[in-house]
Structures are given as C-alpha cells and as structure tokens.
Amino acid sequence: MSEAMRTVKFKIYRFNPEVDIKPSMKDYELTIPDKQDMMLLEAILRIKALDDSLAFRRSCREGVCGSDGMNINGRNGLACVTLLSSLKQPIELRPLPGLPVIRDLVVDMKVFFEQYAKVKPYLINNDPPPAKERLQSPAERKKLDGLYECILCACCSTSCPSFWWNPEKFIGPAGLLQAYRFIADSRDTAKVERLEGLTDPFSVFRCRGVMNCVEVCPKGLNPTRAIGHIRSELLAEGN
C-alpha cells in the first residue's frame, strides 16, 4: 500500500559569509505523507538531511530551551512548537530580525545577552542566609509566575521596533521581564538599586507599548505588563 504524499514548499534565508556576498532566499521542497503533520523543526531537520549546508540552532525540540527562535512567515516563533499545518506555503524562514546574521538562520545574540546581564538577573540578598530555606508565602511566590518561565529565545526582543532601533540602549522586553522577576521577588533586597538603574530615558522608557513581544512570546508571557509594573514602581519610588 503506497501512502499518499504531498509536497511542502519552503523559502529559506541563506547566507554563508565565506562564500556569499549577500544573502538570498533558497527554495526547498519536502515530500511527506499526506496525513502526517509535524513540527516545523522536524521539517527543517529533514531539509538538512538533504542539504547539509543549512545552519540553524536547535536543542530540546520541545519549546523549553529557546534555541530555535526564527522568523516564520514574517512572525517570530520557535520552530519546534510550530505545526506545519498552521503555516501558509511557501513557508518563509528568516533569521530573527534586528540581530547580525552569523550564517543562515543563526544570529549573533551577543547584544541580547548583554541587555539581559545588565539587569543583574540574579537574586541579591546580602543578609546571612538562614540555616534552611528563606520563607516565601504561596502568594508572594505567585508574583513570579509569568516571569521566571522565560527561555531567552529572543523572539520578543527581536520583534520589538524599539529594540531594533536601540539594541544597545533599550533593554528590551526579555531583559525587562527578568528585571521585574527580581524586583517582584520577596527574597530580593536590592529593589531600590534595581529601580535606580532603570531610570534613564532608554532602558525602560523606550517601550512604546507596541506589544509585539506579547504577540510572539512562545511561552505566552507578557513583557509589556511587566514593563508597566516597573514603570509604576519607578513612579512610586519617586525617581
């Protein structure tokens, strides 16, 4: 019994700095069983089996490691949790916008991670720790929900116009989400210093509420709301 097959069409951004002067879009076709749906990442892996020069990042293939963020038909997302059937053909794949391209779908995330590091994304509490755990009520812990789950895939920041224009100065939605994750943590004692570090006109206030970040976040997080909270805290602190 031969299975009915279908062809899926792709257009993929290709750029290898060793041989290409400028990037181009390359067409690919993949034949898969008619009835079978699959994640986009699986399809790209199959394309790579046919053309091993295609470069992209991938790791967990289940949407928790944040490796395979890319621009899929004009919208940032993770290839591993995007179903082929949800996409219009030809499926256009490009690297995340606004960051330098190293090769094909691989971008240089240096500036993204620098902005993350800038918010001091770690608990600060110089009181001597107790012998056991620091206590935190379920209500206090609940404030971290929707914040700590970030996977640093950069889908949000690279869909944000403010981040495109000022990647060195505007912290961007991913970094600000983490900034608020520590501001909101009842165990952290550096709230005032954290807020003072965010008072300039760029770090937080470049957010114009476009909400692309909320629209694309593969984990369903809401950086815009976190930024709003930071703004309220800044006003309350009277900076």
Added chain:
Amino acid sequence: MALPTYTFDAIIIGAGGAGMRAALALAESGAQVALVSKVFPTRSHTVSAQGGITCALGNVHPDDWRWHMYDTVKGSDYIGDQDSIEYMCEVGPQVVYELEHMGLPFSRLDNGRIYQRPFGGQSKDFGGDQAARTCAAADRTGHALLHTLYQRNLAEKTNVFSEWFALDLVKAADGQGFAGVIAMNIESGEAVFLHARAIIFATGGAGRIYQSTTNALINTGDGIGMAIRAGLPVQDIEMWQFHPTGIAGAGVLVTEGCRGEGGYLINKNGERFMERYAPHAKDLASRDVVARAMSLELRGGNGYDINGVSCVKLKLDHLGAELINSRLPGIRELSITFAGVDPIREPIPVVPTCHYMMGGIPTNRFGQVINVDAKGKEEVLEGLYAVGECACVSVHGANRLGGNSLLDLVVFGRAAGLDVKEKIRDLPLKSVTEAELDAAMSRLNRWDNTREGESVSQIRFEMQKTMQEDFGVFRTGEHMQQGLDKLLQLQQRLNHAAFTDHSRVFNTSRIEALELDNLMATALATAHAALYRTESRGAHSREDFPKRDDAKWLTHTVYHGEGNRMSTRAVNMKPLHVKPFEPKERVY
C-alpha cells in the same frame, strides 16, 4: 600545525546543571576557570527536567535522609555505590537550600517552605508508606534550576566559552593523565588547545542513540565518546532508563510528578493496570517497573492505537483544572502542543521512552575519574573529573529514581568543584607533545579531509533504529547479538562517512559528524555491556535471563573501548555513617 593554546587552572566541559554548579564552587577560589559548552548554557538539557529534585527536607512530613538513601539503594537494584548514595542523600538538603538561597523559585507550601511532592519509589521509614520528598518549581524545576545557576554564574563573572565544542582529551607527555582538551569555536570553526590543571567532564547524556527519546538533540554522549577514545573505561553503560511517560509519537517527556499529584495510567479498557503489577505503590512504583508493565500491556493487546502507535494513557482529568494549572502548567502546554490533548479534559497518550543513562565514566564520590586497567587494577586520575549524567559515581545503579538526577547534578557538580578548589595549587600543568596534540586532532582532520562518502544522517538513523529495536525495555541475547553485529558494520561505515559542506563558520554538519562518533561509541559500549550482563536487574531486563543473579552480577560492568573488552568492578557496600543496605527482593 601549531594550535593556539589557552591556559586555565580548570576547564569544565558542559554547562548544564552539573557543570554550572561546579563552576560556582570554583568561583570564589580565584582560579582561572573556563566553562565550555557547545550550546549557550541555558539551552543545556537540564532545562527540560520537570518534576523536581529529591531530598529529605521533611517539609510535608517528618523525613530522614537515610530513608531517601534506602529508597535510592533499592531503586538502583543494589548496584548503586552506597558511599556515594549516602553522601548525596545526606548533603542533599544543604545543597537544595543553597539553590533556594541563590534564588531558585521553588513552589511553596502554605507555611512558606519549599513544596515537596510524591514521586516514584519513595517511602517513609525504609519501605513504609509513600513519601513526598521531591522539591519542585511547578513542573519546570530543571528550567528554574538551570537558569538560577546561569544567573549565579553571571553574578560571579564565570568565563563562559559558549558554543564551543570539545573534540578530545589530550594526553600528558609523561603518559600520566591528561593535559587538556582540544575544543572548537563553533562560530569560527577554529580549533584550539585548552591547557589546564584540572578537567571536569559534565557533558550530559546520550539518549540520542535511541530513535525515540525524551532527550534533547544535543544529548550525544560527547564525554563518553571522548573517554572511550582516551582509553578510559565506562561503567554500567547497559543501564538505560525508559521513562514510562513519553508522549506517544513525539517522545516529549511528561513528568512522573503527574502521577505524584494523583494521575494514573489506564489501558484501552480503562483499567488502572498498575494495581496488578505493583499493588502497593501502584503508579508510583519505580520507573523500570512501570515501563515494563506498560510494555507488557501493549504486548498483550491492551494498548490504544493512535495513528498506528500503540500506547496507554495517563489520566489527569480527575485532578481538576486548578491543580493542573498550578502544579502542572508546563505539562498541559506540552500535551496540547505535542499530543493535541488538553489533560484537563482527556488523558494523554504515552509510551515508555528512552530517558536516562545510568552508566557513564566511573568516578569516586568526589567526582574523580577512576581508571580500571585490563587486570582490574583501579587508579584515581588526579585532575580529571566527571559529574552529572556522563558520570557513573554510581548513585543510580541499575535504575534511577525520579528527582534524583537533578540532585546528582548539583551534589556532585559541587563536590567536584570543591575538590578541585582544594587541590588546584598542587595539581601540575602537564606538558604535552606535538604528537599527542596531533592525535587529539586526528578525528577532526579525518572528517575535514573526507570529501565523499555516506551521509552522517543515514548512519545515525540506522544506529538509532538498531538501538531502538534490539536494546529496548525487553532484551534478548539473540536480538542484541544481531544488533551488535549491525552496529559494528555501522561503525565501519562511519569511518568512511562524509559531509558535503566543508565551510568553517557555524558549520553544524561538521558538529553533527563529530557528535555521531560519540553516539556510536556510546551505542557500541551499550551493546557490549548489555550482552555481557546475563541477568535482569533494574532497567536491564533480559527475557533469556529473567532473574536477578546476585551471586554473579551484584557488580558493576566495565567496558573498555580497546578490543571492546568487558570486566566487572565491585559495588561499594560501605557507607561511612550507616549500616549497609543488604540486597533484598525488590517489590513495590
């Protein structure tokens, strides 16, 4: 060819939970440390761990680390080293409190203490009632732990070599141990020699030797491959855990915490079949027990058929939306994405799926690698360490308990880091010869100089298929021998395989080729060891030898790459502070 050389006091290969915890232990030492990782640290596979980290905090009920130790020894089917298990269980609470102090966002009990949930194989009072011992951050504990460790490393300004791939160990000029590793900057494609006094392997597992696995695509046994090529032994490598609940078809993990929270497995008749196989612990029996029961149900024709895949189902809908949303939100998300099923309304289709490598590079409880020569003589290799899944310290023996892997990572990552910190001034920077550097580069040169040959993906596919068919939940000598023969042929073919793209910059095909060498080495070691152990113990279940044979096999197996030789090594039955736990029949 003169290789650029970077010199450090210590290098850590791998930035998952174990590698990053080791780096933190070294942070205050003032030593020059390089943390080398082939992916950005938070992409490491620790991020996928869900259910939690087990230790006797006693937050839900009175608890004792000795009870945890008893469960772990029993879970290991008595071939876990009792000195290591004792150390892990005893120091566990302190290490978990440290994580909490670092900021890990654990879920909380009403009194503000860390939330603990029941997990498989846990008991109170040495085999009594079900315990609740697994500390959790919802069902994203691995993510929370890995990010916390990365964040702490940021604070400590750890020197991270992100997206650098380790190729091979470089032997010291005097033949005594190792002087460093060759590593490649993936972005530029250039190889360098990392010269160091101490080397810590934290390279993780190798679940990608199987076709269906919960493991990330990066879990390619790089440390195992490097160790075998360097002439080091690997231990108990036949012991592969099949997790009962991988999503059918996708292989994505569904945490044991689901059953800990009250979920259970059903067959196509709607029967809660674990009641027949483990009347006491039921769905919270040890993983090997549950995986075997599921396989028997499927064999007996009691499985559901979902698009041609035979599976059982994990029922959660009776738990209610509120519990699922607060305790298992990530599972709900994965289930909707990968199975098209909302567990609030419908059960999730699941099958036993390759999950964890209990075996690995043998070490003592400080993480120091132990070399075992042909005559069985043991020697501790000063300056070389292995921690986490790539190591066999051995706390998991023949079967790991849920929640013990995250604990293993942080306990022994920390232990190795502290040991290096203490000894770093006494460890010599060993000299190397050009010949040894060339030897360590030979593999890369072989790939780079082969322009035509069979594709890497084809050989990888056949290897995974062989492992899946012949080295699964149930094993027989006949099938394993066929599988081994196939693997040996594949290994020959791999020697002549090639990739077509020979560019340098971010060439992931080149990396995949190098990874396949490591996968193949791990698969071969597994096959040899699995044939060697002629009994059933823990995860190693042979139909031709269905009984546990303590007279002959209450022992570690050791695989030596040279000549594919096997030997045995005594299990440590001498804990330091408690009486040893003697082998008993293992029932749940």
Added chain:
Amino acid sequence: MVKSATSLTGNGVRDWLWQRVSAVILAVYTLFILGFIWLTPQLDYVAWFQFFQGIWVKLFTLLAALSLLTHTWVGMWTILTDYVKSTRLRLTFEILVIIALFLYFLVAIAIVWSV
C-alpha cells in the same frame, strides 16, 4: 543605566511624566477652546478678541504653548534618537528643533500679548 545629556530632564521617569502632564494640559486646553467655540453664539473677530482679553485665558494659552513645547521636544527627541544614528546629524536636527520650538514660543507670546 544609559546616559543621555540631551533628553528633557536626563531622567526617563521625569521625561515620561512631563510628556504625560503636558498632554493632559493640552487636552484640557483643547476642551476649553472647543467649549468657547461651542458656547459662543456669534464667533467673529470681536468675540475672539474679547475672549483673549482675559488674563487667565492669556496665561492658560501660554501654559498650553509651553506644554506643546515640552511635549514636542520629548517626542522629537525620542524619534531622533530612534532613527538618526549619526550623532552629528542628530545634534544638528535637535538644534533645528530647539530653534523652531523657541521661535514658535516667541511668536505665541507676541500673539497673546498683542491682544
């Protein structure tokens, strides 16, 4: 913390606040003028002239002009720092904006006080 010498106050919170306060003033002023138009039966030169004779109207108008200045500067500065990456070119534009705003303000004073 990013340094910025040319922003209104050099501080994001205050810039943000000024932009919003000035917006509120402009909104109220707009309503005020619309109210006048709505409530005046015969809207001719005389009506406008008499309306602007009032000292409070003059002061409110000047306040609105100041608010417009503030609002425009914060907005223009943001736009320029977003899109104009050459510092020299951006400074040139910024100076032109400042000169224009200053002139507009002078004109506003002249008009209001000529009444």
